[in-house]
Amino acid sequence: MENNTANSVWGPYPNYDDIARLEYGQQMWRHDYMRRRLLAHWRDERHPHRERFAEHREQVEMALNSSDTDEALNRQFLSQGTSLRCVAREIPPVFGHFFAK
Amino acid sequence: MPRRELIHPHQVADWLEELSGKLTQPGRLILIGSGALLWHAHLKGITDPLPEGSMDVDPLTDSDEIARHCYEAIIGTPFEEKHGWHVNLMPNAVLKEFPEDWETRATTKQIGHLEAVTPCPPDLLAPKLRRGEPRDVVHSDWAKRVGLLD
Numbered sequence: 001m002e003n004n005t006a007n008s009v010w011g012p013y014p015n016y017d018d019i020a021r022l023e024y025g026q027q028m029w030r031h032d033y034m035r036r037r038l039l040a041h042w043r044d045e046r047h048p049h050r051e052r053f054a055e056h057r058e059q060v061e062m063a064l065n066s067s068d069t070d071e072a073l074n075r076q077f078l079s080q081g082t083s084l085r086c087v088a089r090e091i092p093p094v095f096g097h098f099f100a101k
Numbered sequence: 102m103p104r105r106e107l108i109h110p111h112q113v114a115d116w117l118e119e120l121s122g123k124l125t126q127p128g129r130l131i132l133i134g135s136g137a138l139l140w141h142a143h144l145k146g147i148t149d150p151l152p153e154g155s156m157d158v159d160p161l162t163d164s165d166e167i168a169r170h171c172y173e174a175i176i177g178t179p180f181e182e183k184h185g186w187h188v189n190l191m192p193n194a195v196l197k198e199f200p201e202d203w204e205t206r207a208t209t210k211q212i213g214h215l216e217a218v219t220p221c222p223p224d225l226l227a228p229k230l231r232r233g234e235p236r237d238v239v240h241s242d243w244a245k246r247v248g249l250l251d
Contacts (some may be wrong), residue, residue: 011193019192027168034169096178098188 105185128164
């Protein structure tokens with residue numbers, strides 16, 4: 001990723017945890033088994049971000065389904081009044097103690 | 102509970118061997134952070150433990166198979182329960198914290214299907230020293246003392 005592109009999307013102080021959830025979330029989303037597993041995990045009653053995920057699910061799934069560059073995806077989100085940076089923040093984390101197989 | 106941080110060079114080597122044994126196809130992993138310093142130490146036959154141990158290793162990968170195995174070792178998994186530390190996948194963007202030509206000085210080791218790449222110790226220490234937290238300084242001092250910068 002070019003630095004100027006990265007800066008335009010993620011800002012001068014990127015949050016690597018957010019970017020990692022997007023990057024590896026997209027990787028895992030391509031596999032039916034992992035996609036189903038992540039969805040079940042994020043909708044699990046024990047997941048503290050369950051309600052946030054339900055609220056932002058459409059945009060989170062749009063980000064995870066995308067094979068566009070971060071810059072192109074960001075442009076799409078900007079046209080919707082948000083940004084890739086904001087959507088990535090809404091990708092829930094994975095907690096290993098109930099990430100059921 | 103016994104103290105089970107990531108402090109010994111062989112712990113990283115054991116994990117990479119374990120990961121390699123699970124792979125069905127070739128994949129590349131870039132290891133950064135203190136886990137990478139421990140891997141360099143292992144490759145040089147150094148056994149001195151890392152002071153101010155770490156609770157995780159920080160790999161990057163573009164391999165779906167490796168990433169999937171890393172998900173089975175994130176915080177809270179049976180892997181963490183067993184080892185006392187976990188795997189924290191890092192994004193590609195973090196590599197911009199290293200000098201631009203870090204790959205020309207990196208170490209690559211093939212372990213079965215796994216290609217393990219690590220920036221050289223001075224490159225690994227560059228972002229740590231920029232951050233300058235006490236633990237980072239301790240890790241830098243350790244790297245000098247055990248001969249990783251020779």
